Amino acid sequence: MRRIVPLFILLLPLAALWMRPSAAVDQRLVVYVRESGSHLLREAVLRSDIQPSAVFDADTGTLVLREGPVPGGQVLAVFEVSNLGLLLESRLIGLTPPAALGITKPLVLLADGKPHEVDSAARLLEGDVEIMSVEGQVVVLKYGGRLLELGPGEAFVEVYVLDEEGRRVVTSAADIEAALDAGLAITRLAIENLGMVEVVSR
Amino acid sequence: MRRLVTLILLAALLATSPAVVAxxxxxxxxxxxxxxxxxxxxxxxxxxxxxxxxxxxxxxxxxxxxxxxxxxxxxxxxxxxxxxxxxxxxxxxxxxxxxxxxxxxxxxxxxxxxxxxxxxxxxxxxxxxxxxxxxxxxxxxxxxTFLASALYAAAITERCLELDPRQRARLRDPDYVFDLSDPVPYIWRRAEAIYQPAFRRYLVEVEFVPSPLAAAVGRGLAFEHWLAQQEIYEENILRAQEPLSQDGKPSEFTAAYYDLLAVIVARTAFMREIAGTEKGGVIGALSRPRVPAGDLKQVLYDYLLQVVRLYANRLWQLLQHRGASLLAVEAARLAGIEGDGPAVRRLVQEEVAFPVGRDGAGREIFDIVKANHFLAEWNRRSWETAxxxxxxxxxxxxxxxxxxxxxxxxxxxxxxxxxxxxxxxxxxxxxxxxxxxxxxxxxxxxxxxxxxxxxxxxxxxxxxxxDIFPSRLTLEVGARRPWSRTIDGSASFLAPVYYRFTGQASLQGLTFTVKADEGGPPGSRVALWAYAEGPWGVELVGRTEGSDVVTLTGLRLPPGAEGLIVGVRALHPDLAPATLHLFEGKVRPFQLTAVMESPLPAGDLEAEEAAPEEDVVVLPQPVETQPAFIEVIRKSRMTTRKREDRTYHVRWEWDFGDGTVSVDDDPAHTRVQVTHTFPSPGRYVVRATSYSNEGRPLRRKEWTVEVSPGDLVRTFYVETVEEPRVELELKGPMLWVTGRPANFQVVPHITAPPHAERVTYRCYPSDEFTVVWNKPGTFTVRAAVTVKTNYVFPDQRITTWNTYVVTREVKVATTSISD
Missing domain, CATH: 3.40.50.1820 (Alpha/Beta hydrolase fold, catalytic domain)
Structure with missing residues (x-):
């Protein structure tokens, strides 16, 4: 009995954390990571079963989560993947730096009640995104061997095209249109630091 | 004998013939x-x-x-x-x-x-x-749109995509005259000329935009939502609600509808171009023209096996459920489209954060709902016109x-x-x-x-x-001034509640005030309006709305008006199709006060004088009322033998279908929300039963839930009957004498509970009665009211009868002493 009582007291905060109301409101540093592709699916899937895990209301600066609870950690990342505008993946990642987001893991799209393989070869990312540190609201990231420093409201965007010579970065709308005309695979990665945001979980 | 049999049969036929509503x-x-x-x-x-x-x-x-x-x-x-x-x-x-x-x-x-x-x-x-x-x-x-449209859209899309390059080249000719009896060429041309470039523009401007600034939108924008913001959308879809004409003859559908199909065709064509020619569904399997290399016999065997398996699966489902919608869904699937709603619904859809209330700290709580901008807009315009x-x-x-x-x-x-x-x-x-x-x-x-x-x-x-305006209560407004009544009610967002006021000589000059409590999402409002009712039907004589207190006054009733129907409902500017479920079950409690303060104008006074002198009488709803005045010669100590007899909820019993049962013995819990964690995935039948104070089942509700491995928690919401709030007043003398009639009046104040479609009552011995004592002493005058409440739940109708008793002590002296 003597052993159980301290253990019980020790577990009380954990139990309280677990039982906290789901409609909790939280201020979190939010990083939005969106990958857009053109050739990720081998079938013409027009509709996906994936629902956004969070909706950012720009008017109120509130991030509304589809389901609670809010993942723990110093940074809340929202990772989304789409193919020609069709949402393939939407995930909430809670982490404390230094930690990798794990965005290069293979994906499977659930659509029409069945799985559709996402072509990893058509994902032209330079690698995973790693959050190295957070100073105030400034996030330091590591991507493709580069260190990126994003203040609140700042974004990093890079567009890649795969042609005969391999993967290359394009920087203009004309390049993208030319790639679309040529039927080349395109990937865009956008990382945005939304800063401290009120996160509402239902 | 034969005549007798015929007569009996005729009488039986008449007795069982359909009832005609009087x-x-x-x-x-x-x-x-x-x-x-x-x-x-x-x-x-x-x-x-x-x-x-x-x-x-x-x-x-x-x-x-x-x-x-x-x-x-x-x-x-x-x-x-x-x-x-x-x-x-x-x-x-x-x-x-x-x-x-x-x-x-x-x-x-x-x-x-x-x-x-x-x-x-x-x-x-x-x-x-x-x-x-x-x-x-x-x-x-x-x-x-309807499923037929979806089928039509699927068929059109397939045919558009099957047009060969030579046909397509011909359709690009600016002088080409389209024959709208077959809209496929026209739709293809629209898709290629307008919506494919639009889709490409969307990809460049939204999906693959190289500028870092564009990332500030936070998340991607669906093509359909982006399109809804473009001029071509306004011009070609939103405003093009007239049929196309060809040689002066209108086409089968509106121009907008053809363009909606063109949007689907454009996007499908673009995706097929990138992803190949794979098609989903049975139509995809059947229309795949190329036979893969290999053993043709084996390929055909596999192909047939696939089709048979597909159909067998569908057939099994059909036999199992025999649902009509399932048939429709099957038809849609055969056409190669998904059966989860109309094609147009898929066209313009996005998710928005919708405020549903505030938490304890006063911060807004949101729900994520689907919104369909195009159709909402079209419907709004249509009804505004209408x-x-x-x-x-x-x-x-x-x-x-x-x-x-x-x-x-x-x-x-x-x-x-x-x-x-x-x-x-x-x-x-x-x-x-x-x-x-x-x-x-x-x-x-x-x-x-x-x-x-x-x-x-x-x-x-x-x-x-x-009944076009079924009223909760009918109140007859008497001739005495001043007069007032206060009714407690609940205003729903999904349906109005009506109260009927009768009393032909007394209705001019009534003032109605609704004072609504807090309730519903922030920004809720309350509306109050009144119809004059007469042999000619009904006529709107006033309406108003406000955030919590609204008043209707100065109502002018047309000649021949026999009654006033007063409606109350809760409103919210964001109540829309996609958000409807957020307002289900939400109410704003209110108090409706009807007041007749000022004396009537001179012209109306004459009519008022001609009216019989009587106080306010609340008319019982059922037709079977007793005569208004009953003389009760007291022989026993009671004026009525009715006893208090109430039915109300006391207990919930839950059976979650997984071996777990639970009991909730709090009578106040007439509306409950229960969250249950199932032990493992599977299909469970969950039952909730409400029991009355007499131990009888009052309300039953059953759910069948499919629990998946990642989602074992389910929440259930159920309501049972709430007893109406009844306060009785017995008006009459406290001191009286023998041999003289004493008049008594029963005045019930009844608040209809939630889900009560109709509340009626009957007074015992009557709503007004007279008592004569033939000996002196202290007597208890006893009256009773039986309230019949018809509750309507979406899946169940329940009727309860509750009897309430009111008493009054009267000291009766002999006439000789009083004289």
Whole structure:
């Protein structure tokens, strides 16, 4: 009995954390990571079963989560993947730096009640995104061997095209249109630091 | 003997003949079915005989119920079967309604529609007033399109994509004249010329935009939502609601509809171009022309096996559930599209954060809901046009939506989804004051066609046809001044609540005030309006709305007005099809006060003097009232033998179907929300039963839930009956003498509880009675009121009778002493 009582007291905060109301409101540093592709699916899937895990209301600066609870950690990342505008993946990642987001893991799209393989070869990312540190609201990231420093409201965007010579970065709308005309695979990665945001979980 | 038998049979026939509802003459009723199913299947009509009469189907159907109600086909019941599309059928419907009015001599008609039949009536109302009294729409796709459109869209898309390069090149010729009897070339041309470039522009500007600034949108924008913000959308879809014409002859559909198909074609073509020629569904399997290399025999065998397996699976599902929606979904699947709603719904859809309330700290709480911008916009414009003065807006409209639980698993996933969202979305952007919404929930039967077979839905429809403004309470306003009454009520967002005030000589000068409590999402409002009621029907005499306190005063009643119907409902600017479920069950409690303060104008005083001198009398709702004055010569110590007898909820019993049961013994818990974690994935039948203080089951509710591995937690919400709040007042003397009649009056103050469709009461020995004592002493005068409450839940009707007793001590002296 003597052993159980301290253990019980020790577990009380954990139990309280677990039982906290789901409609909790939280201020979190939010990083939005969106990958857009053109050739990720081998079938013409027009509709996906994936629902956004969070909706950012720009008017109120509130991030509304589809389901609670809010993942723990110093940074809340929202990772989304789409193919020609069709949402393939939407995930909430809670982490404390230094930690990798794990965005290069293979994906499977659930659509029409069945799985559709996402072509990893058509994902032209330079690698995973790693959050190295957070100073105030400034996030330091590591991507493709580069260190990126994003203040609140700042974004990093890079567009890649795969042609005969391999993967290359394009920087203009004309390049993208030319790639679309040529039927080349395109990937865009956008990382945005939304800063401290009120996160509402239902 | 034979005559006697004949007479007996005739008497028996008369005794069992359909009951005809008494009261003022009802308008004729027109049934309008949709395009997908004919009247026989829609309304449950069995067989039409050569003389035009009908042999009804066995079992429950709306048509049978209408016959039982006293409607006679050809005399008071008519069926309009639309053909073509809603644009083409609208003038036919107007002509049909006019002919029905002419033939029956009626000023207005009642209309019940099913499915896309509602679109016909709505479109007709834009053109001309069809003079409708009540419009009841069952599963109307007001906020979407119908399945037939989806099938049509799928077929058109496939044919567009099959056009060969030579044909396409010819269609690009600016001088090419399109023959709209086959719209495929036209739609392809629109897709290629307008929407494919638009989709490319969307990809460059939204999906692959190289500028870091564009990332500030936070998340991607769906193509359809982006398109809805473009000028081509406004021009080609939003405003193009007229049929195309060719040689002066209108096309089958509106220009917007062809362009919506062109959007689908453009996007599909673009995706196929990138992803290859793979197609989903059976049509994809069947239309795949290229046979892969290898053993042809083996390939054919595999192919056939695949098709057989597919069909066997569908057949098994059909046999298992036999749901009408399932058939429709099957048809859609055969055409290669998903059965989870109309094609247009998929066109413009996004998710928005919608504020639903505030937490303890005052911060807003949000829900994520789907919104469909294009259709909401189109519907809003349509009804705005139709809702003007003298327009085709019916006096009242009611919408019945089905909500079937998503039981059908992977194969027919769309059934539940379709019913839940398409038919629940069958609402207007903002309801008119008298509009009703009724969501019928049933695990299997709340399907598209199933609605017209369900007793709960049938009773709801009949109720609307019987009484356009069914009132909770009828109050008779007496002649004495000043006069006031306060009624406690609850204002729903989905339906109005009505109160009827009668007393012909006394209604001018009534002032009504509604004071609403906090309730509902932030920004909620409350509306108060009044109709004058007379032999000519009803006429709106005043309306107002505000955030919490609203007052209607200075009402001018037209000559011959016999009553006032006062309506109250809660409003919210964001109440829209996609957000409807957020307002279900939410109410704003209010107090309605009716006051007659000032003396009547001189002209009215004469009429008032002619009226009998009486105080306020609340009329019992049932017809079977006792005479107003009963002389009770006291022989016993009691004036009535009625005892207090109440029925109320005391206990919930839950059976979660996984071996877990729970009991909630708090009588205050009439509305409960229970969250349960299931031990493992599977299908469970969950039952909740409410028991009364007498130990009898009051309300039962059953859910069948599919629990998946990642989601074992489910929340259930259920309500049972709440006892009406009743306060009794017994007016009369406290001191009296023997031999002289003493007058007593019973005044009940009754607050209707939630879900009470009707509250009626009866007083014992009567609402007014006289007592004569023949000896002195102290006596207890005892009166009682029995309150009958009819509760209507979406899946159950419950009636309770509660008796309440009130007493008054009277000291009676002998006349000799008092004299």
């Amino acid at each position: 009261g003022p003459r009802r308008p004729p009723l027109i049934l309008v079915n949709g395009f997908l199913f004919g009247p026989a299947l829609t309304w449950g009509i069995g067989q039409r005989t050569s003389d035009g009469s009908y042999i009804p189907l066995r079992g429950s159907s709306l048509f049978n119920a209408l016959l039982q109600e006293g409607y006679v086909p050809g005399e008071s019941l008519f069926i309009f079967e639309p053909s073509g599309d809603y644009v083409a059928a609208a003038p036919d419907f107007l002509a049909f309604a006019a002919e029905v009015r002419r033939r029956t001599g009626a000023d207005r008609v009642d209309v019940v529609t099913h499915g896309s039949g509602a679109l016909v009536v709505r479109y007709a109302a834009l053109e001309e007033d069809p003079r409708i009294r009540a419009l009841v729409m069952l599963a109307p796709p007001n906020h979407g 809702a003007g003065e003298g327009s085709g807006k019916p006096l009242k409209s009611a919408i019945v939506a089905g909500r079937a639980y998503d039981l059908f698993g992977e194969v027919a996933r769309g059934v539940g989804h379709n019913d839940r969202f398409v038919e629940v979305e069958a609402t207007f952007r903002r309801p008119h004051l008298d509009d009703h919404f009724f969501v019928y929930e049933h695990p299997f039967a709340a399907t598209f066609l199933g609605l017209t077979r369900q007793p709960g839905v049938i009773e709801y429809v009949l109720g609307h046809l019987r």
